[in-house]
Amino acid sequence: MKTWRVIDLIEWTAKYFERHEIPTPRLDAELLLGYILQKSRLQLYLHFEMPVFHEGLSQFRTLIKKRAARMPVSYLTNHKEFLSLDFYVNQHVLIPRPETEVLVETVLQQQQGQCRFVDIGTGSGAIAISLAYHRPDWEAVATDVGTEILEVAQKNAAAHNCADRLTFLQGDLFDPLGELSNPRFDWIASNPPYVSTEEAATLSPDVRKHEPEIALFAGSDGLSIIRRIVADAPKFLNLHGKLILEIGYNQSPAVQDLIKSHPSYTDYQVIKDYSGIERIIVAGV
Ligand SMILES: C[S@@+](CC[C@H](N)C(=O)[O-])C[C@H]1O[C@@H](n2cnc3c(N)ncnc32)[C@H](O)[C@@H]1O
Numbered sequence: 001m002k003t004w005r006v007i008d009l010i011e012w013t014a015k016y017f018e019r020h021e022i023p024t025p026r027l028d029a030e031l032l033l034g035y036i037l038q039k040s041r042l043q044l045y046l047h048f049e050m051p052v053f054h055e056g057l058s059q060f061r062t063l064i065k066k067r068a069a070r071m072p073v074s075y076l077t078n079h080k081e082f083l084s085l086d087f088y089v090n091q092h093v094l095i096p097r098p099e100t101e102v103l104v105e106t107v108l109q110q111q112q113g114q115c116r117f118v119d120i121g122t123g124s125g126a127i128a129i130s131l132a133y134h135r136p137d138w139e140a141v142a143t144d145v146g147t148e149i150l151e152v153a154q155k156n157a158a159a160h161n162c163a164d165r166l167t168f169l170q171g172d173l174f175d176p177l178g179e180l181s182n183p184r185f186d187w188i189a190s191n192p193p194y195v196s197t198e199e200a201a202t203l204s205p206d207v208r209k210h211e212p213e214i215a216l217f218a219g220s221d222g223l224s225i226i227r228r229i230v231a232d233a234p235k236f237l238n239l240h241g242k243l244i245l246e247i248g249y250n251q252s253p254a255v256q257d258l259i260k261s262h263p264s265y266t267d268y269q270v271i272k273d274y275s276g277i278e279r280i281i282v283a284g285v
Helices: 006-019 025-037 041-046 054-068 073-077 098-110 126-134 147-159 175-179 197-202 205-210 224-236 252-260
Strands: 080-082 085-087 116-120 139-144 166-170 185-190 237-246 267-272 278-284
Touching: 006 025, 006 054, 025 041, 025 054, 025 073, 054 073, 085 126, 098 126, 098 185, 098 237, 098 278, 116 126, 126 139, 126 147, 126 166, 126 185, 139 147, 139 175, 147 166, 166 175, 185 224, 224 237, 224 252, 252 267, 252 278
Parallel strands: 116 139, 116 185, 139 166, 185 237
Antiparallel strands: 080 085, 237 278, 267 278
């Protein structure tokens, strides 16, 4: 019987993934094998000749089949790095994206001193937890619609030692803030669902088939949730507080119009992501 070495498995799987039109075949093969063998990609490179035996092979085969059916690597490994922090993810939550790192970095750059913020639609907790992690004197509330989603965020908060400074509340957008004795914040941050239902067919199969619809779609123009957040946020902001939103690649003009036509906003700023797309809007009251 053939003995499979690390290098054989990587090369065979990369070719298999290529035939299944996986966008990053070799990288995915390495990440999945590394996950099974509990080795980093560098360690795999240092152990190319190492044989992989029966149990490892059968676990790897299962993951290969799921990846070929376009299950994202992060859901198979329950892991995604966000701003150098390790986040647990499962299919109840969106896999955090690099664009959202720009949102977090913007808040960290613009806010000096103490701060109380709310993260609307927290998902894995990527925004709330990375802000709390980098600013140990900040406090936050994080909301989302489902208990399974909030369980993921709570698990991540505990892993990054900030559970004591984060309050997780379940409900629709700002509704759960009604439970609080002080429902006003210095910052409201949100990466809301913003994909239009018409765009569904254009999404990659990884996203369309496996990421939660509630995290992606927001009506026929993708703005149904953003519209509600822009309209209601001023009621929950302290004087000189700020709303920061991640938006879709083509939504900047429409969101700027929403902000300009709301009497409570005094100024706003548009920030580009790493690809040069207008991705983040910061609006002050
Ligand atoms: C694009 S995901 C962002 C998740 C996470 N904040 C991130 O940046 O990775 C949007 C999140 O908003 C949540 N969501 C959708 N509709 C909502 C609503 N009406 N009220 C509260 N949260 C909502 C979804 O469950 C999902 O977790």
